Amino acid sequence: MNNLITIAAQFKPQEKIIDIQEYGHGNINNTFLVTLDNCEEKHFILQRINTKVFLQPELVMQNICNFSNHAQQKLSKNLDDNYCYWQVPHVLFTNNSQNHWLDREGSFWRAISFIDNAQSFDIIQDLNHAQEIGYGLGTFHNLISDLSVDKLADTLEGFHITPRYFQHYREVLEKSTIKSSAEGDYCLKFIESRADCVNILENAKAKGRLPLRPIHGDPKINNIMMDKNTEKAIAMVDLDTVKPGLVHYDIGDCLRSGCNILGEETRDWEKVSFDLELAQAILQGYLSVARSFLTEYEYEYLYEGIRLIAFELGLRFFTDYLEGDIYFKIKYPEHNLARALVQFKLTESIESQKREILNILQNVR
Numbered sequence: 478m479n480n481l482i483t484i485a486a487q488f489k490p491q492e493k494i495i496d497i498q499e500y501g502h503g504n505i506n507n508t509f510l511v512t513l514d515n516c517e518e519k520h521f522i523l524q525r526i527n528t529k530v531f532l533q534p535e536l537v538m539q540n541i542c543n544f545s546n547h548a549q550q551k552l553s554k555n556l557d558d559n560y561c562y563w564q565v566p567h568v569l570f571t572n573n574s575q576n577h578w579l580d581r582e583g584s585f586w587r588a589i590s591f592i593d594n595a596q597s598f599d600i601i602q603d604l605n606h607a608q609e610i611g612y613g614l615g616t617f618h619n620l621i622s623d624l625s626v627d628k629l630a631d632t633l634e635g636f637h638i639t640p641r642y643f644q645h646y647r648e649v650l651e652k653s654t655i656k657s658s659a660e661g662d663y664c665l666k667f668i669e670s671r672a673d674c675v676n677i678l679e680n681a682k683a684k685g686r687l688p689l690r691p692i693h694g695d696p697k698i699n700n701i702m703m704d705k706n707t708e709k710a711i712a713m714v715d716l717d718t719v720k721p722g723l724v725h726y727d728i729g730d731c732l733r734s735g736c737n738i739l740g741e742e743t744r745d746w747e748k749v750s751f752d753l754e755l756a757q758a759i760l761q762g763y764l765s766v767a768r769s770f771l772t773e774y775e776y777e778y779l780y781e782g783i784r785l786i787a788f789e790l791g792l793r794f795f796t797d798y799l800e801g802d803i804y805f806k807i808k809y810p811e812h813n814l815a816r817a818l819v820q821f822k823l824t825e826s827i828e829s830q831k832r833e834i835l836n837i838l839q840n841v842r
């Protein structure tokens with residue numbers, strides 16, 4: 478605790494820190510809520526960046542600063558009411574104007590302003606929440622849409638490039654010494670039977686059908702903050718993966734996390750399914766703000782994007798399980814296997830409802 482206070486104090490040297498608690502359920506970084514003895518600004522977020530994942534955390538900070546300056550400027554100039562409630566978290570600087578602080582062990586720390594009176598959920602609450610989640614992602618895409626991709630470094634090489642995850646999976650599998658189990662065998666078969674779909678988005682990108690745009694990269698529902706009073710989406714957090722990509726990565730990730738009512742941490746993986754009503758609400762919310770910039774081809778590949786991102790996450794979890802849990806934080810030994818099963822079951826459910834999903838996509842346009 479003393480150590481944490483010393484670290485937190487780098488970002489607010491004039492303030493008295495009265496409490497620091499672990500916060501949120503992120504799978505990558507270590508997040509803390511810092512409480513100050515200051516009634517105007519009671520909290521901020523302190524995070525230790527996982528530098529095994531983000532090998533160049535300085536680039537992550539540069540991207541976040543570039544995005545948040547761009548968005549703040551846009552919000553301040555906004556003459557209509559598009560973004561009237563929207564908030565953008567900003568980076569806190571140390572006394573000597575650094576956007577991060579390295580402790581004695583070399584850990585990389587950063588601080589972010591707190592989105593007050595808001596909460597995020599790991600599991601979707603209802604149709605209103607779903608609609609707001611979609612609205613939140615659409616608002617974010619609008620805000621970031623005119624930030625030049627040249628201003629965004631690649632903070633995580635290969636992120637959402639499914640063929641690369643697949644290639645890596647095969648290499649890991651070859652060396653793996655994990656003993657066989659019914660659940661493990663289900664995953665192995667599942668992956669092999671989908672081998673021919675892993676290139677679908679990358680091929681479309683290579684053919685020039687899908688443009689690279691600035692995206693969030695990680696819009697699962699617990700990264701979208703909801704106002705506690707109005708129950709409206711008011712901010713997106715976890716900006717580490719803001720970088721050029723396909724909108725399909727974002728829309729797919731948002732739907733795979735929002736339409737699974739058992740949540741991605743359930744142990745009841747056999748009961749997991751993709752909820753169509755929630756999908757419709759998320760897409761309606763999204764398109765109410767983002768309809769104008771999607772191209773014909775982008776619409777055409779939405780179904781494949783939704784399916785692929787669920788499959789890809791299953792593949793990432795299963796590979797991490799085989800590799801000894803080096804990427805995602807775990808709470809018990811087979812955690813990444815359990816998470817992979819959930820995503821594969823979800824993929825199966827998406828596939829079995831392809832016709833209905835295509836209908837929804839047609840209707841919400």
Ligand code: ADP
Nearest residue numbers: 501503504505506566590591592597699714715
């Ligand atoms: P991770 O990269 O590990 O997922 P996040 O940045 O998503 O870490 O933080 C974990 C959780 O903490 C989020 O899901 C969110 O609920 C909360 N959180 C993160 N940043 C903020 C913020 N600026 N204001 C309020 N809550 C936040």
Ligand code: GN1
Nearest residue numbers: 502503504505506695700715718790
């Ligand atoms: C990670 O950081 P967090 O928990 O919001 C991961 C996402 C996965 C998600 C699955 C940088 O997100 O890609 O979809 O776990 N983030 C990174 O829960 O890999």
Ligand code: MG
Nearest residue numbers: 503699700715
């Ligand atoms: Mg997160």
